[in-house]
Amino acid sequence: MEALPNNWFYIQPDTVYQTTNGLLVSFANEQIKLGIKYDQKGKHLKAIEKGEAPGRGNIGLVPSQEEGYNLKSKVLGKGGDRRFHAKLIDGVLHFPSLATEH
Amino acid sequence: MTQLELKNHQVWQDLTKVLETIDSNTLAREHLDACNYTVGGYWDEEDTYYEEIILPHNLELELTSSSIGFTGKERFLQLKFILKVSVDVSDKLSHKPQKIGEIVLIFNENLEFLDEHWVLDVDSPLLELKRKHP
Numbered sequence: 001m002e003a004l005p006n007n008w009f010y011i012q013p014d015t016v017y018q019t020t021n022g023l024l025v026s027f028a029n030e031q032i033k034l035g036i037k038y039d040q041k042g043k044h045l046k047a048i049e050k051g052e053a054p055g056r057g058n059i060g061l062v063p064s065q066e067e068g069y070n071l072k073s074k075v076l077g078k079g080g081d082r083r084f085h086a087k088l089i090d091g092v093l094h095f096p097s098l099a100t101e102h
Numbered sequence: 103m104t105q106l107e108l109k110n111h112q113v114w115q116d117l118t119k120v121l122e123t124i125d126s127n128t129l130a131r132e133h134l135d136a137c138n139y140t141v142g143g144y145w146d147e148e149d150t151y152y153e154e155i156i157l158p159h160n161l162e163l164e165l166t167s168s169s170i171g172f173t174g175k176e177r178f179l180q181l182k183f184i185l186k187v188s189v190d191v192s193d194k195l196s197h198k199p200q201k202i203g204e205i206v207l208i209f210n211e212n213l214e215f216l217d218e219h220w221v222l223d224v225d226s227p228l229l230e231l232k233r234k235h236p
Contacts, residue, residue, distance in 0.1 A: 041149055050143065056215060057137025059144070065176070065216055076220050077145035083217070100173065102208045102217035 004049055006042045008035035016092055021051045023061075023093060030097035031084065038099070044073040044084055048093075061086075066098060121168050124213070126181050130163050133207055133215065146224045155222055156230035162186045162199060177211045187228050202226045 004017040004025060011017070013029035025048055027035070035044060046059070052071070053060025064072040069085040071093060085098040139157040146152065167182040183206075186199040203222035210216050224231060 041145075043145060046151070047143070053142065054137070056133055056218065057140060058142035060142070065210065074217075075145065076141060076143055076218070077222070078147055078149060079145055080219060102178070 004045060006045055006049070008032055008039060008042060008045065011035070011045075019049050019051060021049075023048075023051055024091060025086070025093045025095070027095045028097050031095040034084070034097055034099055038082055039075075039079065041079060043075045043079045044082075047073040047075050061093075066100065069098065072100075117168075117170060120170065124179070126165050126168065126183075127163055129181065129209065129213065130165075130183050130205070130207060133205075133218070134161075141220055141222070144220060144222060144224075146222070150224075151233070152224065152231050153234045154232040155224070156232075157185065157202070158187050158228050160187060161202065162188065166204075178216060179209045179211070179213070180206060181209075182206045189228070200226070200228065202228050 001016060001018045004019050005011055011027055011032050013032060014026055016024050016026050018024055039045070048061060050060040053062060055062045059074055059076050061071040062074045064070060064085045066085050068087060070088045072083040072085045074083055081101060082099050083102060084095055085100065086093045086095045134157070139159055141155040141157070144152045144155050164184040164186060165181060166184050169180045171178055171180065182204065184201055185203045185205060186201050189198055189200050201223065203220065206219040208216045208218065222229060
């Protein structure tokens with residue numbers, strides 16, 4: 001399985017990638033567009049690569065408060081004004097394209 | 103067309119009443135304790151990544167803004183604090199607080215933590231910075 005790229009430009013829609021921790025992730029086309037537009041440095045991809053983290057004080061994947069979603073990618077500092085939400089579907093964490101401010 | 107008179111609107115009294123009942127400083131202290139005064143991952147203004155930033159335990163909090171809002175169905179409370187540290191100034195008797203950053207905390211209507219935003223002065227010698235080796 002392909003490793004998760006560190007740049008949104010190299011991500012293909014609905015392809016399953018694996019992080020170093022073994023987490024399986026996939027992205028909808030609309031999510032990739034959001035990433036290219038708002039996350040040119042791939043900070044969210046780094047957060048996803050980091051994996052699940054405690055909800056407070058950490059970059060990474062933290063619990064999402066959005067209904068029907070499991071986790072959200074969290075960036076702190078510059079570029080940290082958006083969260084991308086993901087659903088766990090059949091063992092793959094899928095990012096459909098939901099972005100919120102928190 | 104009726105213009106909304108926001109200046110004397112009841113909403114300000116209501117907001118003040120709500121905020122008076124919230125111990126914002128305790129909420130912020132609880133948050134700092136929960137993350138052990140450590141930010142696990144931070145991007146500075148130059149897009150430099152810090153694996154960990156440790157804040158001084160003696161930092162002081164100053165609430166600078168409070169707001170209540172909603173996104174769709176969800177209501178939230180947002181509190182913004184300045185983080186300061188009193189530093190001994192050798193040639194003066196008084197302590198001069200030095201700003202080391204800001205934190206924004208977002209809670210839901212049950213005052214459960216939702217999210218946070220940080221702005222830290224990475225040039226401050228009061229912060230302990232840890233960068234990952236390449």
